[in-house]
Amino acid sequence: MDLLEHLRRQFDYDAWANREVLAAIEAGGAGPTLAQALKLLAHIVSAERLWLERLGQQSQSLAVWPEFSIDQCKAQVDELAKLWGEYFSQVSSAGLSAQVNYKNSKGEPWTSSVQDVLTHVVMHSAYHRGQIASLMRAGGGTPASTDFIHAVRQGLIK
Numbered sequence: 001m002d003l004l005e006h007l008r009r010q011f012d013y014d015a016w017a018n019r020e021v022l023a024a025i026e027a028g029g030a031g032p033t034l035a036q037a038l039k040l041l042a043h044i045v046s047a048e049r050l051w052l053e054r055l056g057q058q059s060q061s062l063a064v065w066p067e068f069s070i071d072q073c074k075a076q077v078d079e080l081a082k083l084w085g086e087y088f089s090q091v092s093s094a095g096l097s098a099q100v101n102y103k104n105s106k107g108e109p110w111t112s113s114v115q116d117v118l119t120h121v122v123m124h125s126a127y128h129r130g131q132i133a134s135l136m137r138a139g140g141g142t143p144a145s146t147d148f149i150h151a152v153r154q155g156l157i158k
Helices: 003-027 032-055 070-090 114-138 148-153
Strands: 099-103 109-113
Touching (some): 003 032, 003 148, 032 070, 109 114
């Protein structure tokens, strides 16, 4: 498996894990813990969109910490899965080493490789999904099981 295929697979996992977390939040009822979990999920999808926009040299369309309803998160999760799929259908293995110039949320200029950006997106999202799981457990809820190996064993990602 080459690097491009590996990263594509990681984004398939990411989309699946985001849907699992969304379902767990929906099933969890209401309350401050779930409100915080929803806030984190909104941040995940907003940050993923932000990085996709940076890769495409587009302007930022969402706040980094938006206030999304569960329905807005669902729409974003679904749309992002489609957009990342389109992105991966256009990027080449050679394109992974291309450099992307962007400004971070503080307005500081940076340059990163496409490969590093894509790796960051998956890791950033996984980090915050872990926070969501902790919040849900602390509030007495049942978090989604989003382990990569679980998804592979169940045939949920290829």
